[in-house]
Amino acid sequence: xxxxxALDWLQNTQVASAIGENEILFPxxxxxxxxxxxxxxxxxxxxxxxxxxxxSLDLTVRRVMRDVIPYTWGAFAVAALxxxxxxxxxxxxxxxxxxxxxxxxxxxxxxxxxxxxxxxxVRDIQRWDKVDGRTPIAARTAAAISLLLWIGVVxxxxxxxxxxx
Amino acid sequence: MALTLNEICRWIDHTxxxxxxxxxxxVVPTVQTIHILAIAVVASSALMIDLRLIGVFWANRPxxxxxxxxxxxxxxxxxxxxxxxxxxxxxxxxxSLKNPAFQLKMGLLIAALFVTxxxxxxxxxxAGFGEPGTPPRAIAATIAVISILLWSxxxxxxxxxxxxA
Numbered sequence: 201x202x203x204x205x206a207l208d209w210l211q212n213t214q215v216a217s218a219i220g221e222n223e224i225l226f227p228x229x230x231x232x233x234x235x236x237x238x239x240x241x242x243x244x245x246x247x248x249x250x251x252x253x254x255x256s257l258d259l260t261v262r263r264v265m266r267d268v269i270p271y272t273w274g275a276f277a278v279a280a281l282x283x284x285x286x287x288x289x290x291x292x293x294x295x296x297x298x299x300x301x302x303x304x305x306x307x308x309x310x311x312x313x314x315x316x317x318x319x320x321x322v323r324d325i326q327r328w329d330k331v332d333g334r335t336p337i338a339a340r341t342a343a344a345i346s347l348l349l350w351i352g353v354v355x356x357x358x359x360x361x362x363x364x365x
Numbered sequence: 366m367a368l369t370l371n372e373i374c375r376w377i378d379h380t381x382x383x384x385x386x387x388x389x390x391x392v393v394p395t396v397q398t399i400h401i402l403a404i405a406v407v408a409s410s411a412l413m414i415d416l417r418l419i420g421v422f423w424a425n426r427p428x429x430x431x432x433x434x435x436x437x438x439x440x441x442x443x444x445x446x447x448x449x450x451x452x453x454x455x456x457x458x459x460x461s462l463k464n465p466a467f468q469l470k471m472g473l474l475i476a477a478l479f480v481t482x483x484x485x486x487x488x489x490x491x492a493g494f495g496e497p498g499t500p501p502r503a504i505a506a507t508i509a510v511i512s513i514l515l516w517s518x519x520x521x522x523x524x525x526x527x528x529x530a
Contacts, residue, residue: 224463235517238401242409258430267423293516354405361527362394 207291214289226289229282234278237357241350243272251343253335261329261339290364299359304358310349316341369462375428377458383461386456393456400449403442407518408439411481415509416468418484418495428495439481460530467529470522484508 210216219225234349249255249276287294294300321338328336377383388390416422417431454461461467487504488494493506 225434226455227525227528229520234401234524235520238405238408238520239412240411241402242405245406246409246413258434259426271422351398354401355395358394358398358401362390 203295204292207295210288211291213288215285216291219285220289226286227287233279233282233286236275237354239275240272240279243268243275243311243355244346244350247272248343248347251335251339253340257332260331260333261335263323294360295363296362297364299356299363302361303353303356306349306352309354310346313342313345313349371459374458374462376402377455383455383458386393386452393453396449396452396456400446400453400527403445403449404520406438406442408520410435411512411516414439414440414484415512418505418509420506428488429492436481436485443478457530460485461526464526464529466522466525470526472521473515475520477512477519480508480512484512 211220212229219229225229246256246268247265250257250259287300316337321342324336328334328339404455413422413435414431417424417426417428484494487501487508491501494501
């Protein structure tokens with residue numbers, strides 16, 4: 201397949217084969233990847249729990265999002281970079297791994313969910329967003345979906361390690 | 366000592382519980398996923414408090430609000446981590462108990478818990494601890510930096526268990 205040829209080229213690049221062959225490089229990059237994902241998930245949960253009306257009620261949703269989401273994006277950038285490096289080291293195998301494919305699908309859905317919330321969900325935010333204020337059903341739904349998708353991302357990511365040989 | 370540890374590992378390994386966990390392939394990845402999610406909550410919550418102590422985050426949210434929101438989420442998920450951790454040890458005793466990365470992780474964990482307790486001790490003694498303009502700023506910032514380094518190292522050591530097995 202055309203894609204497999206491209207992936208094969210990718211895993212034979214100098215950077216990719218260095219990661220694949222060096223015994224120290226892969227675990228180090230993987231550790232940074234786990235640390236970054238831990239922070240992505242943890243900070244997203246803070247925003248989601250505020251949207252669900254469960255925690256951080258002493259602040260408005262906008263304040264929580266403005267303060268927390270920059271850290272989420274910073275950690276996500278690190279996770280994406282390290283993830284790409286890990287992927288490149290064995291690109292063909294990862295691309296054919298069901299857990300890896302599932303993880304990418306869930307990531308895309310999480311991105312879509314977030315995009316829809318920022319396009320539609322925040323439209324009337326000025327009306328309902330108050331300290332201790334209740335959040336509308338659309339916001340709570342988006343938050344619940346986000347929580348479940350990110351739990352799925354972690355589960356799939358862990359599953360990769362058990363299904364790659 | 367080494368012999369006793371070997372005997373303990375062999376004894377756990379031969380229990381019916383360990384055997385049945387090893388036979389059911391889904392248990393370890395599922396438990397590891399829950400373990401990572403709990404770490405995400407603990408590490409992110411600790412980071413929120415630490416960044417507030419350093420003064421770069423939640424700057425005008427009262428320190429007490431930040432502590433009330435996040436400190437329970439540093440302590441309580443530790444029970445989940447303990448429970449899932451014990452299941453992993455029962456599943457593969459020698460791989461964890463005799464593993465230098467695991468032993469290092471436990472040492473770092475004790476240090477992180479001590480630093481968290483130290484922060485609580487200072488805050489109980491002086492409710493303004495960590496607030497801008499109060500005298501022990503340097504102590505607060507030092508505690509925060511050490512806490513961030515310890516939790517990051519714990520996550521690293523956890524990932525390295527797989528490479529020392």
